[in-house]
Amino acid sequence: MTTPRTFDERVLEEVRPGLEVFKVAFGGIADFTVENMPGIRAHLDPIFEAGREAAPRFDDVEMFERHTDAAGAGQPAVSLRVYRPKSARTPLACLYWVHGGGMVVGAARFDDGECSAYAHHVGCIVVSVEYRLAPEHPYPSGVEDCYRGLQWLGRNAAALGVDASRIAVGGRSGGGVLAAATVLMARDRGGPALRYQLLIYPQLDDRNSSPSALEFEDVVSWGARTNRSAWKAVLGDKAGGPDVPYYAAPARAVDLSGLPPALVQAGELEVFRDECIDYALRLMRAGVPCELHVHPGLYHASDMFNPGAPSSLRMAQERYSALTRAFAS
Numbered sequence: 001m002t003t004p005r006t007f008d009e010r011v012l013e014e015v016r017p018g019l020e021v022f023k024v025a026f027g028g029i030a031d032f033t034v035e036n037m038p039g040i041r042a043h044l045d046p047i048f049e050a051g052r053e054a055a056p057r058f059d060d061v062e063m064f065e066r067h068t069d070a071a072g073a074g075q076p077a078v079s080l081r082v083y084r085p086k087s088a089r090t091p092l093a094c095l096y097w098v099h100g101g102g103m104v105v106g107a108a109r110f111d112d113g114e115c116s117a118y119a120h121h122v123g124c125i126v127v128s129v130e131y132r133l134a135p136e137h138p139y140p141s142g143v144e145d146c147y148r149g150l151q152w153l154g155r156n157a158a159a160l161g162v163d164a165s166r167i168a169v170g171g172r173s174g175g176g177v178l179a180a181a182t183v184l185m186a187r188d189r190g191g192p193a194l195r196y197q198l199l200i201y202p203q204l205d206d207r208n209s210s211p212s213a214l215e216f217e218d219v220v221s222w223g224a225r226t227n228r229s230a231w232k233a234v235l236g237d238k239a240g241g242p243d244v245p246y247y248a249a250p251a252r253a254v255d256l257s258g259l260p261p262a263l264v265q266a267g268e269l270e271v272f273r274d275e276c277i278d279y280a281l282r283l284m285r286a287g288v289p290c291e292l293h294v295h296p297g298l299y300h301a302s303d304m305f306n307p308g309a310p311s312s313l314r315m316a317q318e319r320y321s322a323l324t325r326a327f328a329s
Helices: 013-026 037-054 108-122 141-155 174-188 211-215 224-238 273-285 310-328
Strands: 061-067 079-085 092-098 125-130 162-172 196-200 262-267 290-295
Touching (some): 013 037, 013 310, 037 108, 061 108, 092 108, 092 310, 108 125, 108 310, 141 162, 141 174, 162 174, 162 310, 174 196, 196 310, 211 224, 211 273, 273 290, 290 310
Parallel strands (some): 092 125, 092 162, 162 196, 196 262, 262 290
Antiparallel strands (some): 061 079
């Protein structure tokens, strides 16, 4: 009888170095509580900043900031970072981007390299939203910020040089769940109309009950134990219970019809694998064109922690190609 291989044995050799970085970044983190967050962010932000500084620079892309209007008490203005090819002469397609971090850490600025890369390789404008983080700002603060930013983009498309008929929404991990939820909001609330959704190992389900969630409970990368803490920061005691709305956890949506086509990416060795596969299958069953890629030997966010690995470059190229096709159709 063959002994099942361990997580470490299954990890692709080219992405093993990133596990050590992941261990330094998240290995000593306690629960994502209000009391713990200042120390957690003080620990993580320099690591994220180092990744930002090491990312490739694209001289043909300019970056500037914009802000939505405040929307009353408890709804402050939302900051947006805009990345635009300098040579743009006509309205361009646009990727509306939501940064990752489990909805509890990270910031739009840490994705400067990634957003500039989309602008460079796809030839589109990228608008990245700075949403409020849990647990200080639990659901629905983050997703409502994301949707307000998307509404602002729709209203100001012409001024930004954006073709309003070619807008995609994308994000990775915690940004992926907010991207998927923002797309659902756009469908349900009358727009803006969207061309595509780019869901990179999205954190879709607060219940943590899938086989992959059970399998990867305490792995070095983002495991189910860490994931439960993040969901509790976002949803409080409702996390995992019966009363979680699908704008919080899109895996709970019964009706996925009427959504834009999608690319869903996941790693074989990550807690989100099965919820990503299930969401992609349900999109297809609802008549939504969906491209699904599950990458063997990869753990959660392995491409972020091993940006030069061949598998990471393949994942990036899948995204560029999918967006290029979507914007050309």
